[in-house]
Amino acid sequence: MLAALGASLAALAIPRVLERVVNGPLAAGAREHDTGALAGAVALVAGLGLLEAAFILARRSFVMLPGTHVEARMRVALYRHLQDLPVAFHDRWAGGQLLSRSMSDLGLLRRWLVFGMPTLVVSATTIVVGVTILIVTGGVLGLVYLAGAVPVTILAFRFSRRYRAISRLSQDQSGDLATTVEESVHGIRVLKAFGRGRDALDAFTEQADRLRRTEMAKASTQSTVTAALTAIPELTLGVALVVGVLQAADGQISVGALVAFFATAAVVNTPVVDLGMTLSMTLNARTAVDRYFEVLDTENDLTDPDAPVDLREPRGDVALRGVTFRYDDAAEPVLRDVDLELPAGTTTALVGLTGSGKSTLAMLVPRLYDVTDGSVRLDDVDVRHLARTTLRTHVAVAFEDSTLFSASVRDNVLLGAPGDLDDAARDALLAEALDVAQAGFVHDLPDGVGTTIGEEGLSLSGGQRQRLALARAIAARPRVLVLDDPLSALDVATEEAIETRLRTVLAGTTTLVVAHRPSTVALADRVAVLQGGRITAVGTHADLLAHDAHYRHVISSLESDAAAHGIGQHDDEHEPGTGRTEDA
Template structure:
């Protein structure tokens, strides 16, 4: 128990903070619960009156029965409203936690998403938060209510026969022992189950996202086996939870049975010896009987609580991550970015990796100039450009923008002044126009069109049936790879960034389109710094400087002409591509 309660401590504190947001609801819920407890006791009292009336005053039977009916109706009403109030609070807190979870996810850096699986994050957002709500509604309601019911029972029964009351309620502490015993294992079992649910969600999510690959490689069977394995494990872990839950439930239900036996045995004797009236035996019998259900519910609540705590723990594991990329206390008072970028002896290693992806990078890119970055696959190009908008964390002093340490730049300013078209552009399932104006939600359609025109994709968009209103992706048309790249480019261009980063963003467009886009960038560049990562020489040959990255190091740098003369990687790449394009030109002849 110690282990479980120590672990349960922190999540509980988080939960309490949420509960404090709805104090009114809890007061109302508390009052209704008290009322419920009062009517609860009135029922066995009414039964006693009926029995007594039958013995002594048959005239009063009718009135006593009316009492019973009225108490039952009020009990039902109090039960109804206390549940509505408590379940409502549960829903409200669920709503807030889910919003906070989402907002928190948004604040986490790229490295977090590299280390966590989407399916698991989704499972936390859905299943775990659901478990927390169950705990807050049904769980808390019973946790609050049952002790009040027992206190009420003591108040009613003690004056009638203290000895019998103590004996009848004697078995109930057994309940605490039983649930203590089980909850020790249940927390871990639930945690294991919920973790596995996250894994199952991941397989489903990856197969939905990668459906094309699975089909193309005819791996449906393999994936099905993989899913079955994970699902089998889920089944096993959930069965374990289920078995624990039912055995606990069964053991708990023995407690009231034991108590009823005590009432009948001891109470019966006391009636025979005249120490107790028959109607009082009925009162004991009725009240103990009525306590059976709440006691069993409390057993159920113990398991809901363990599941809720396990869910809180899983959620806390994400919520507790402090976003490493946020404004520091020594944030610089900068309101504009001109675009001079300086890398100073930069070495970068991905979290969890042993080999640095970038080593000893020294590079200065003057404001308004263009730098071309080429190099073999995996040489560190994407890594290098991802550091500029601070998608990954670097050491102080290794990157400066306009002479200010990148880590001291206001994050908001960075993100609004730097536009990056990633290598693998993601578009949302919204219209093309909305995708393009993503960074400037109030941009006018004219601006959207202008950006699309500059990205050389306007004509193609207009040819879609719904033009710029065409919905992209899951709910609409599938854009070609080249169209996607250019829509992503338009999305970056509409921002009018001080620094524009194209990470191999023109790889899927033909040569003519590439030239048109670069020509446009060139013409309008005025004061805009450009990073152009490319595998094709044609995309970087006009850049003010070009660097070659190999194995995380800059191995060549200079202008196109200088690098061709140097005779290294760049020159070889250049010659190869020249030969290829000559061949292509000759072919149609």
């Protein structure tokens, strides 16, 4: 900032030297020009010019490093906050909007910090100091120039209000466009399979055209104010020139003072003319900051307690007591007064018709959502009294919609593995997890477990992704394992082999399985029936078949679904030489 101010003041000092040169060594009628004084003045002007250049160089050098650091720190802070925010937040926000805030918005802010902010300071200082000099030294001419500031101020105020609204609209539309691209890339197989690529392109083109029209409105607004900010000072200078010439003819002002006035006005005019660009950059940055803090200021209502309970070696007893849960935008609760005991070391299958709340209940155990009422307890400790990292060290989850990351098979599987293991122990854990999950296909991949998986694992089949996701949950060595139908893409024989190995390797692990197939239910120690958001029965598969009519209806529905989708008819078939499987 000091370097920017120094450059501005050095530029404003040059006209003062020119005034002394014109009135002194170059004065009309002088018999002999003072060559020494003239040389000294030239040297002084050159020195001031070099000083201004040095300040500008210093300004750019000083601002680049901290500017990029600020951008990086803000980006990391946003990502950290996004990681900390609950799942409910991410349910509401589109990925493209978050992406545009973390990338393009912070890029706008960095450019303003590096260029816009110093320019704004230099411009403001130059205008204020320059106009003050013009008024003090130019008298009436200074007042004439000052009169032009009135329409400029009004114009800048109106421009700011209009441009800020357009800028916000433009950045929001950019976020929407990024969301569309993201969704299209993730759903490219669906678009191709249904031949809807042209429709997607038409919708994208319409969105892109809306953004183009908004950008054109921005450009039109900026060009209008730039034209006005160019014309008004030039017209003001034209009036001042006429008045100045008349004053000089009457001897009211010296020629040197007149030259200095217009030299100073030329210095002041440059930031005035650039004011439109500087204001637009500042308003873009302000909108970017507003959008950034719109996310960063979002409060996390799912936080760690001030004094978390230290639960290092839990037995694995899980209990849901009087649990009621309602999504933020829902009028009715999904779960009502749920009571369910999951004794340590047992496997409990959770069954119910579609929409009964099975997946929601499963997500309450690792506290991905907080209960609206009641409590979820681990070893009789309310999970809200545990640090989230501690809880999720003891509770691992495998979802039906398995998500993998753009990393190697090894990194994906060992994502939640204990961090205190040496390389040999991690390799042993990886091998065991892959074996339990029946994921031996990874050894046929080009680089084995070092093979990099494509974005979200889309280079693999659905069954392969599910087995790797299950291996990841197993490698976490949890005391409680929550399986939200993670084997839906597998045949019954593979599922049974996995369940058998799970019983051996995870002996003593409490398991909650959201079941969508009768074969899964039959492998559980106990079955809990969820009906209308309530647990209506708990017992063995045989007992419930004999005594619970709704359970028989649910099982018959599951059997019908399995038959309709051909589940369990074939084992995984391998494509020769590829290591790739296509699950039946």
